[in-house]
Amino acid sequence: MPTPRLDVAALVTDPATRIIVCCGSGGVGKTTLAAALGLRAAESGRRVVTLTIDPAKRLAQSLGLSELDNTPRKVAGIKGKSGGELHAMMLDMKRTFDEIVEAHASPAKAAQILANPFYQSLSSSFAGTQEYMAMEKLGQLRRSDRWDLIVVDTPPSRSALDFLDAPRRLGRFLDGRFIRMLLVPAKAGTRGYAKVMQAGLGLVTGTMTKLLGTQLLTEVQTFVSAMDTMFGGLRERAESTATLLREPGTAFVVVAAPEPDALREASYFVERLNEEHMPLAGVVMNRVHVSRVSAINEGRATATAEALETQVPDGEKPADPDNGLTAGILRTHAQRMHEQATDQGLIAGFALAHPKVHSASVPAFAVDVHDLAGLRDLAATLCEPEG
Amino acid sequence: MSREAAARDRDWEGVRLHVVTGKGGTGKTNVAAALALALAAGGRRTLLVECEGRQGLARLFDAPPLPYAERRIAVAADGGMVYGLAIDPEEALLEYLDLYYHLGRAGRALRRLGAIDFATTIAPGVRDVLLTGKAYEATRRRISSRASRTAAVPPNATDPDAYVYDAVVMDAPPTGRVARFLNVNSEVAGLARVGPVNKQAESIMRLIRSAQTVVHVVTLLEEMPVQETLDGIDELRALDLPVGGIIVNRTHQPLLSASDLKTAAGGRLDVAAISRVLKTVGLQADDATATALCDEATEHAQQIGIERRLRNRLKAAGTPVYQLPELAGLDIGRLYVMAAELARQGAA
Numbered sequence: 001m002p003t004p005r006l007d008v009a010a011l012v013t014d015p016a017t018r019i020i021v022c023c024g025s026g027g028v029g030k031t032t033l034a035a036a037l038g039l040r041a042a043e044s045g046r047r048v049v050t051l052t053i054d055p056a057k058r059l060a061q062s063l064g065l066s067e068l069d070n071t072p073r074k075v076a077g078i079k080g081k082s083g084g085e086l087h088a089m090m091l092d093m094k095r096t097f098d099e100i101v102e103a104h105a106s107p108a109k110a111a112q113i114l115a116n117p118f119y120q121s122l123s124s125s126f127a128g129t130q131e132y133m134a135m136e137k138l139g140q141l142r143r144s145d146r147w148d149l150i151v152v153d154t155p156p157s158r159s160a161l162d163f164l165d166a167p168r169r170l171g172r173f174l175d176g177r178f179i180r181m182l183l184v185p186a187k188a189g190t191r192g193y194a195k196v197m198q199a200g201l202g203l204v205t206g207t208m209t210k211l212l213g214t215q216l217l218t219e220v221q222t223f224v225s226a227m228d229t230m231f232g233g234l235r236e237r238a239e240s241t242a243t244l245l246r247e248p249g250t251a252f253v254v255v256a257a258p259e260p261d262a263l264r265e266a267s268y269f270v271e272r273l274n275e276e277h278m279p280l281a282g283v284v285m286n287r288v289h290v291s292r293v294s295a296i297n298e299g300r301a302t303a304t305a306e307a308l309e310t311q312v313p314d315g316e317k318p319a320d321p322d323n324g325l326t327a328g329i330l331r332t333h334a335q336r337m338h339e340q341a342t343d344q345g346l347i348a349g350f351a352l353a354h355p356k357v358h359s360a361s362v363p364a365f366a367v368d369v370h371d372l373a374g375l376r377d378l379a380a381t382l383c384e385p386e387g
Numbered sequence: 388m389s390r391e392a393a394a395r396d397r398d399w400e401g402v403r404l405h406v407v408t409g410k411g412g413t414g415k416t417n418v419a420a421a422l423a424l425a426l427a428a429g430g431r432r433t434l435l436v437e438c439e440g441r442q443g444l445a446r447l448f449d450a451p452p453l454p455y456a457e458r459r460i461a462v463a464a465d466g467g468m469v470y471g472l473a474i475d476p477e478e479a480l481l482e483y484l485d486l487y488y489h490l491g492r493a494g495r496a497l498r499r500l501g502a503i504d505f506a507t508t509i510a511p512g513v514r515d516v517l518l519t520g521k522a523y524e525a526t527r528r529r530i531s532s533r534a535s536r537t538a539a540v541p542p543n544a545t546d547p548d549a550y551v552y553d554a555v556v557m558d559a560p561p562t563g564r565v566a567r568f569l570n571v572n573s574e575v576a577g578l579a580r581v582g583p584v585n586k587q588a589e590s591i592m593r594l595i596r597s598a599q600t601v602v603h604v605v606t607l608l609e610e611m612p613v614q615e616t617l618d619g620i621d622e623l624r625a626l627d628l629p630v631g632g633i634i635v636n637r638t639h640q641p642l643l644s645a646s647d648l649k650t651a652a653g654g655r656l657d658v659a660a661i662s663r664v665l666k667t668v669g670l671q672a673d674d675a676t677a678t679a680l681c682d683e684a685t686e687h688a689q690q691i692g693i694e695r696r697l698r699n700r701l702k703a704a705g706t707p708v709y710q711l712p713e714l715a716g717l718d719i720g721r722l723y724v725m726a727a728e729l730a731r732q733g734a735a
């Protein structure tokens with residue numbers, strides 16, 4: 001039972017589409033697909049930037065660039081309508097964080113924050129920061145209004161959900177009592193805290209000191225109090241980016257492959273996006289095995305291959321020298337038919353579970369996509385399906 | 388069988404903590420489970436640790452969701468047992484506080500104030516510290532230790548100094564994050580320069596950098612996973628973290644002879660000859676059909692060629708490469724086939 005078709009060509013060329021967020025589990029070809037969508041849009045005459053959040057520099061590879069940094073780099077070799085441009089960038093989370101600090105705090109305060117050891121590890125090395133900074137960068141790109149379209153490739157798997165959750169989590173953290181407690185010791189002399197709070201505070205700081213040592217706790221407190229002035233701004237920005245993601249100009253594209261794990265994740269994303277009222281454009285089913293010779297089914301191909309392999313020479317007439325090769329070709333076809341049937345079964349199950357979700361599919365390529373020509377072909381098969 | 392197994396050539400003799408990483412979609416969790424089964428074969432006990440909160444292990448072994456407790460999840464070949472644990476960072480933190488600091492009440496207060504939430508979801512690195520810390524604790528746990536009272540200990544255990552688990556297998560974060568994940572404790576040790584956290588972080592790093600730990604990387608024979616595997620290995624080596632084997636999952640068998648593969652890969656198959664042979668066995672294939680069949684064979688040959696080239700790149704990384712064939716079906720039996728294959732190749 002086919003689901004409605006996702007018209008990818010219309011989606012990427014529609015001037016109303018301003019942000020496309022590609023999400024899905026790792027290994028389904030999300031990054032490559034994001035780049036292909038970006039290229040397609042650029043070659044239709046739009047100014048496009050693709051932002052990848054993945055630390056593995058995968059987008060760089062598929063665009064044939066050796067390195068990407070926090071600045072959009074123009075991709076050479078774009079064809080098609082004039083005026084179209086494709087730029088690519090990879091998130092540098094530390095630099096993004098530094099820029100926020102510099103933009104929101106006085107120079108003296110900014111210097112203090114940037115030099116804080118706790119801040120330095122927070123901004124550069126730990127998991128979690130990435131998602132906040134990705135939201136921030138997306139917001140910055142959108143607000144700059146330099147781009148007709150921004151294509152975002154989210155981090156793989158579950159952390160992609162952190163991407164959705166980032167503003168809310170940041171809000172919960174900033175409104176939390178815990179952060180206010182951390183702020184208290186640095187603001188010595190502040191009055192107005194209830195006795196209960198004081199007792200709780202003593203317990204908490206006592207415990208923290210015991211665990212972490214005074215020096216680290218002091219660093220954390222200094223950091224939090226230095227950041228205090230800019231927290232409001234941070235949250236405001238995170239919230240406005242979250243709003244942006246719910247607007248009609250945004251389209252979420254869930255990327256999946258016909259594999260049980262990838263489809264389970266895709267279902268999760270589809271449900272989650274619907275729950276959150278996020279604008280889901282549809283699902284792209286990547287790497288689908290298809291055969292153009294479906295008339296010869298798997299069983300027949302295998303049986304014929306066996307017949308050829310076991311054929312006894314007929315009297316003086318020797319066996320055809322091409323029997324072995326033909327048998328091999330039939331076995332290849334049988335395998336392809338098997339994969340096609342497996343994939344179709346999985347896709348049908350997904351379609352039954354999500355009958356209203358639009359979808360499009362890309363056949364499995366024998367050769368990996370790693371240049372612009374490959375990306376162009378990928379976009380073409382997605383936008384102009386045969387038949 | 389067990390004597391045979393003991394005499395067999397094993398590549399990771401003496402290793403007690405096997406960290407399994409891999410790019411998403413490579414089958415990392417399945418391989419980790421197969422490795423735990425292989426390591427448990429012959430009456431041994433292994434603990435399989437999941438740390439991404441996805442309940443992938445329960446699904447894999449067709450078991451109800453795992454609580455934050457060590458449970459038997461599978462019987463291994465020849466009397467072994469695999470235990471499973473899904474680490475919940477919040478529970479792990481409370482357990483840690485209670486175990487080492489007896490902070491029952493303070494722990495609850497911390498939770499009420501949102502500090503536990505802060506520590507496990509927002510504060511940098513704490514989550515990774517807790518996950519690696521739990522793996523460390525399980526790897527080092529002995530029959531006599533306090534934590535053993537609640538966990539899996541064989542009823543006939545006599546030697547109180549023996550380890551509870553012969554090996555711990557950790558289904559770790561993906562390749563792009565694993566070096567940072569494992570190195571988190573040295574970051575923490577650098578931040579908290581004194582106190583118990585510092586001490587704990589340093590002991591965890593000592594175990595991770597010791598000959599008792601290896602990091603295996605799971606990959607497919609595709610361009611990007613292979614590139615990430617090689618990058619990941621470089622990153623691990625740069626941080627002085629112990630690199631284990633490369634486990635190539637879902638490899639394809641060539642269906643054509645070597646010379647036919649060459650012809651097919653070059654797109655030089657004789658369509659007319661194929662069409663003629665098909666007719667002799669009663670398959671009326673017109674030119675278009677024969678051409679399409681040849682195209683499929685060409686794609687197959689190209690794929691086999693790519694796989695061979697990528698395999699050679701992996702072999703140049705200077706660490707053992709194991710190969711697991713593409714297996715049909717999704718049942719638990721598949722894991723045992725993979726486990727046997729890993730054992731045969733010396734990975735366990």
